[in-house]
Amino acid sequence: MSSTRRPRHKNPNRPGQRDLRAADSPFAAGVLRLAADTADTTGSRLARLNSLLAALDQGIAFVTPEGVIVEINDRYLAWLDQSRDAVLGQHLAALNLETEDYQAEAFLKLFRRGVAHAPVSFSSRLGQRDVTVKLQPVLEQGAFTGLIISIIDVTPLVETRLSVEREKSFLEQVITIAGAAICIVNRDDVVVTINDEFIAITGYNRDQALGQRRSELLRETLSPVAAPDDGAVQKRQGHIITRDGRRLTILKNAAPIRDDQGSITGRIESFVDVSDLIRARVEAEEASRLKSAFLANMSHEIRTPLNAIMGLSQLLLKTDLAPEQHECVETMRSAGEGLLVILNDILDFSRIEVGRLEIRPAPMDIDRLLEEVRRVMVPAANERGLTLAIERDPRLPRVLVCDPLRLKQILLNLLSNAIKFTARGRVILSATRLRAQLREDGPVLTQFRVRDTGQGIPEEQLERIFEPFAQADDSISRNHGGTGLGLSISDRMVRLLGGTGLEVASQVGRGSAFYFTLKLQEPEGGAAVQPTELPLPPAADFGGLRVLVAEDNPFNRFLLKKILEKLGVGHTAFAGDGPEALRMILEVHKTKAPYHVVFMDLRMPGLDGVEVTRRVRQAGVDTPIVALTAQAVGDDDIRCREAGMSAYFSKPYRINDLETVLISLVSETGPEGNHA
């Protein structure tokens, strides 16, 4: 960088001819001395001053009182994009300092006339730059001898400021149009910003809200904080009181506002009024509960006479009826059976809808389940001349944890559909362990698939096939009956069992495949059992189990004895009436070998099952007691549980039901580690 010492214009007031005094800057004084004292300045001093000027980040120029540019540094020339020769000797206007509000020429005149003495600063533009201009008059013994013009590039600062302003403007816009009330408070909980939605919800306008403590303004009550205040957004439900005294339920998000150092300087909150939604939800839940109760009651009310119709139809069919009469009664019986299926479907569907379908996972013997399903469906398949086959992947463990009742229900529904819609060929149920499984110790990815060689489903009908009350074709309900709920129920049950839902692949004329995948755990400590031929061994070892059966009916006793034998229960004792049952339980309880489970008929001579249980519990005996009843009265379940019973069975009980209960009870009480 160089700074000239040779002005191009002759100037009587040249600073170089006087002993200059800087107005307020050592640097300015140096420049002036440089200009005024050319002859006396040594080369080294000039060099130092040149270096100083070159090192400056600001542009510097010196102008005579007449407005002639006599000195300028390289920085300024670079910003002007001009050469030194082109600028020196030019008028002040060449420095591009004019703005709408500030004109350097006018200030020069004021300084020259002695009207103004103080330096002047203003903002301007120089090319693409935002600059701050400072006009520094040089006075010598009170006389104006020239003007130092310094230019500082403030473009980055202006950019930052504009960026902040843009961001602020954007945030203001967001706050204004947000669909939620927004309130910003400072560290003292004083409201500093609100938006229009806040005004709409709370009824407080800006004059009433700003400057007020938020807690006093809204008298808020909130649910407890779920997580500690670590700066994350807290989502809570609570209540506020509006200006007109209404109590609103709000859903609120709140987060602290922090400064650069991380200190909390305030808080931003947004909330929405969910009072109407909550009210609607409560009403909907109540309506749903009523609907569910209505359906359950209706189903019970319809089923009872329906059972009578079906039973009596059966009896009539055994009598000597004329062929026409026989046909009529058979139609009546068949229609009743169909109606029962529909009733059960509707009841299941309504239970799922209100989330009341209970899922009871338990260790389940896959082979047994598949065989049971096959046995149930074989007659229907035979009737239609179809082959029903079961394919079982040998890599599947024998015992897995699932709700066997629901899984069976799904498979029976799929098989029933497949048989219904297949005129010839076969229906295959397969259970496969998927290869995609990576971890050996994780849950077993098990795919159940029902394939048929039926008529198939057109692609356009596949999309809605799982919707409730939808059937692939309206003619189906005419020809095959049904509510159209079966697949929908199965789909939802698959999801309740932890699957992703039912899937279907179908080709018209070639058949369909319905399948689903479940992640099934192996029971803890349950070793894989190799599949064997039927009859199937039990899924758990009950050899160490001691069971008491309290039942006065000899046939029911006989049946339970057989079932428990088949399940491998090691020790079974029997009581023929209530007092005997009570005595046996209390006596054995004092020994080292108390019963693990008691099956208790509810109606027995002497003392009924509920009373026996009550007394057993009063005596401090906590042995699981399973109620057996033929009563099936609505509140039996409640009475049994209130008396201290662990489970409840309506006759007829089946071997699988008893097995499931034993497994769950044994898992809870853990007798000598005998169960698988």
Add this chain to the structure above:
Amino acid sequence: MPDDARQRAMAFLLDAHMLTEPEAQDALLVGAKVLYTGLKRLLTAADTADTLTCAEAAHSLKGSLLNLGLPDLAHIAQQAMDVARKNDLAAAKTAGQTLFIALESLLALRPA
């Protein structure tokens, strides 16, 4: 579905309880005895105006019939119980006689 009570009960015992055929035969035999005793008890109680015994016998029959997989007949037993409790012992007796007819094939298993 077979329409004979014995066949139906047999099918139920094989399927629901996974009994073998000999086991199911044994169960049917016990069932036949218990049903016969119960029916006789019901009819006698109806004849002697013993309401309580009549209702108890009907209840017991209902449990046995349910466990034999005969819900339609269990329903008739339930009706017998209901009418017995209302002191309508003639109706209870009719229900008992109906059951006798419906269970004929099963009761025939009982040793003479």
